[in-house]
Amino acid sequence: MNTPAPGPGTLAEQILRGVGGAENVESLTHCATRLRFQLHDGEKVDQAALDALDGVMGTVPQSGDRFQIVIGGAVANVHSKIMNLPSMSGGGTSRPQSDADVKAAVRARGRGRFAWLDNFFEYLSDSFRPLMGVLLGASLIIAIASVLDALGVVDFRAEDKSATWVFVDAMWRSVLYFLPIMVAYNAAKKLKIDPWVGAAVMAAVMTPNFTGMLAKDSGIPGITCTTNATLGTQECVARVFGLPMQLNDYGGQVFVPLLMVAVLALVYKGLQRVFPENVQLVFVPFFSMLIMIPVTAFLIGPLGIWAGNGLGEGMSWLNGNAPIVFAIVIPLLYPFLVPLGLHWPLNALMLQNISTLGYDFIQGPMGAWNFACFGATAGVLLLSIRHREKEMRQTATGALAAGLFGGISEPSLYGIHLRFKRIYPRMLVGCLVGGVIVGVLGGVNTEAFAFTSLLTIPVFSPTGVYVIAITAAFVTSMALVYFSDYRTPEERAQANAERDAAEAAEAAGAVGAAEAAARGEAAVTGDRETVAADDRELVAVGAAGAVAPAAAAAGADAAPTAGSAGEGFALAAPVAGRVIGLGEVEDPVFSSRALGEGVGIEPADGHVVAPADGELVTVADTGHAFGIRTADGIEVLIHVGIDTVQMRGEGFDVRVEAGRKVSAGDLLVEVDLDAVRAAGHPTVTLMTVLNTADVASVEPHAGQDVAAGAPVVTVRR
Incomplete structure (x- = not known):
């Protein structure tokens, strides 16, 4: 062990010294209770000194120069403080790759049957996973408002709501409306380009200057607007640089930023090869924005909107000509539409149906998808309880509450389902079962635009058919996920081993804390005050040797x-x-x-x-x-x-x-x-x-x- 014991300083500084300093840290992440270090040299860790720190519950050495430090509930705060230390400004130092590392990386690219599909799901997952906190927060605000709406306290859809409820709208719409900017930031980060450039490009078509051109009475020359007869939406075209540019409200769109960033990454990295490093800070972002903002406004943005509108018109035709098929197709399509943001135009179609027909035929079958989604989350929750997975239990509990009471599928989808590819096939079976029931029993309609949650069941008719369909979808997905697991056998074995290691470390930390109290008592009496340290060493050896x-x-x-x-x-x-x-x-x-x-x-x-x-x-x-x-x-x-x-x-x-x-x-x-x-x-x-x-x-x-x-x-x- 070559590093000095952690000396004076904050807990963050002492921990960093204990693991061999910032230069020994390749990367640092955290879970619900533990700091997870990937080190260059695990031999440089002073485990005994780390175990003795106040605020450290235990340590768990792992293979491959990985090292975990059990902190408990304050782990996020400690992680933040470590990452904010000047020596960690780079977030860790990259590990030099050997020939074996390079070969392993190449082999890993083909880890699935279709490598492009693996990469696609990872791109989606990593673009949304960091947004889990704000998505869940917004969904719970919606859930509360939905409860009040169901109880008749306030009409959540009224146009003449008071300023109070308009403000409540703003609280949750802040996340859903500006979601494209957040997604663009994360997607750019995933593709290893400047995330602020990705955010800036997407924000350009969401500014008041851009959206202001959508108003018929904007007074801006060169803008013409028409109304889509099927969707009832307004479509405006502006002449920009003499070229026609379709104007759209991109609030809540997800497919557009994902597609935009994929193209931006090619442009950005190409510009990096063109400009010398000493001027890249100025010219690479400048030319990236100069190229991609027009490309997004003229091409990528309208493509995303056209795709969504085309799907909406197709749904209307299908329901009119083959309603049973429609009831089955809707819940099977939604799991793929929602991750791409292509489900948003259907909301306009739902409102148009209510306005013209007096009822909507989409939300009933859509409920089968939502409750199949929530059932899969319930299966994950049961498994997390069974396998004592604290972090997943917390995620699934929040996502299930947001789903059942708020009708929001995003926390389940982005926080769990897209992370584990085994869930989707099982969830689709639940969607199919619910859709078949809706179709065979004659369909389900509603006269209101409602979130498909437990609280809005009474607005659907026939209520009995709807309850049978969503219950069957929920139970089917839950049972399939629970009995076949959302992890592969190899992933389950690894997850259980990590759980056992964490529990061992926490148990050892608890014993160490109790014996530290005994040491304190011995210090007061001045009798054998070093003895407990010997026993602590035995516990530490046990935790390390019995991970x-x-x-x-x-x-x-x-x-x-x-x-x-x-x-x-x-x-x-x-x-x-x-x-x-x-x-x-x-x-x-x-x-x-x-x-x-x-x-x-x-x-x-x-x-x-x-x-x-x-x-x-x-x-x-x-x-x-x-x-x-x-x-x-x-x-x-x-x-x-x-x-x-x-x-x-x-x-x-x-x-x-x-x-x-x-x-x-x-x-x-x-x-x-x-x-x-x-x-x-x-x-x-x-x-x-x-x-x-x-x-x-x-x-x-x-x-x-x-x-x-x-x-x-x-x-x-």
């Missing part, structure tokens, strides 16, 4: 299994007594196997001996814990009692010291079990294999009475 043992030790407490790989190595009982499985131990760290697989022994006496030949790498001065490493690398922890570190060595007569070679049966410590019981601590003695993840199997032999020295655990390489 995956909780998963590897599934089926704990079982008898040895036949056919286990490798030659068996027996660990003897360190004390006489009744052998129990770790699952019966009343301590969350040991019972969860965070410190590896092993056994507990209810001791018949206080004579504790070495379970195998090896070196005593750790001996707690309190005598309650010992670490032994055998000649072939098996790391064994013997822990006498639960929370006995708090006894500060009273009742423990230690007979060995760290660094000494011991043989199986050598006396380690004499323990006064009556003193342990009098102090209120369980006397169960634990023995675990800290590096369980590195061996083929660890087989405990529980449910027997043994003498000290009898075999109780078999380790197989």
Whole structure:
């Protein structure tokens, strides 16, 4: 370990020093509780110093120079402070690529059957994922307004609403209207060009100057407007530089910025090759905007709008000529229209239907799509609860609430479904089931423009048909996602391993915090104040050496299994007594196997001996814990009692010291079990294999009475 221990400074500064400094950080991200470092050299981490920091709950080394630091609920704030440090202004330093790295990157491009499809979904997902927070916030505002509308408190669609409700409209429309600018920023960032240029190009066709030309009475020469008879929308054309330019309101459009940025990336990177680096800051953005704003206004923007309007007119024709087919097509098309923003023109068609026909025929079948979408989210939520995935549980809970009560599918779609490609096929089955029911039972109409949520069910007619259809769509998608999972088996195994690692780190952090309190008490009395640190080291070693043992030790407490790989190595009982499985131990760290697989022994006496030949790498001065490493690398922890570190060595007569070679049966410590019981601590003695993840199997032999020295655990390489 080459880095100095974190010294004075803020927590962010101490953490950065502890991982080897900014120059050792390739990238840094965070999840709900953990900082996730990708380092250049994992050996430079001072794990012990990081574990000792106030505000750090635990640390989890991982393969591939990855390192996690468990912070808890304040992780986002700590991440922000680290990223704002002057030394991290670049966000980390790139790792030099070897030939193997380059080859691996090339192979990764073809990871799916259709690489372009993988890249397309990633482009969509990364363009929307950062917007989850504001999308969810806006959708919840809509949900509240929808509840009030359903209860008759306010007419949310009235043209003469008070200034109060106009202002409430602005609160959620701020996100949905300016969504194209936000998407353009993220899409440009994804394609590794200046995101502000992408945002600026999209904003140019959304300024009051541009949208003001849409008004018939704008008074601007060279503008002519007509009305689309089918959609009831106004279409205006302006003469700009002598050329006709179709004017559109691009608020809420998503397909336009996605297409625009894809073209912008080609222009931007081409200009970078033309201009020298010392003038790129000025001329690359200048020429990019000079080229792309007109291209967007004249070509890309109208293409997106024309595509949407064309779909709307096609829907009207289909419903008039084949209504059953229409009821099936609508819910099957929406999952593809919404990500591209092509569903927005259909809202105009819905309003036009209500105005001219007195009812709308689109929203009923559309409800099958929405509730299939929400059902898939419910399946993800159930799986996240089952697999203890905190971050996904929070995301799915918010998305499901926004969907069921606000009728908003975007949080589910962009936050979950587009991230996991297994969800879409299962969701489409739910869409199909709901659509078939609507079509077979004669269709569903509504006389109001409503969000398709639980609160707006009464506005649909026949209500019974609508309820049956959306329920079937919801349940079908939920069941398919839940029983077949939204992750592949490989992804599930990896996710579960990461979860177990995080839980192990958090458990170790909790133990460390409790023992830190014991250290504080020892410091006050001035008696053995360094002892708890030894036990903390054992816990830290356990968390690091058993990142995956909780998963590897599934089926704990079982008898040895036949056919286990490798030659068996027996660990003897360190004390006489009744052998129990770790699952019966009343301590969350040991019972969860965070410190590896092993056994507990209810001791018949206080004579504790070495379970195998090896070196005593750790001996707690309190005598309650010992670490032994055998000649072939098996790391064994013997822990006498639960929370006995708090006894500060009273009742423990230690007979060995760290660094000494011991043989199986050598006396380690004499323990006064009556003193342990009098102090209120369980006397169960634990023995675990800290590096369980590195061996083929660890087989405990529980449910027997043994003498000290009898075999109780078999380790197989």
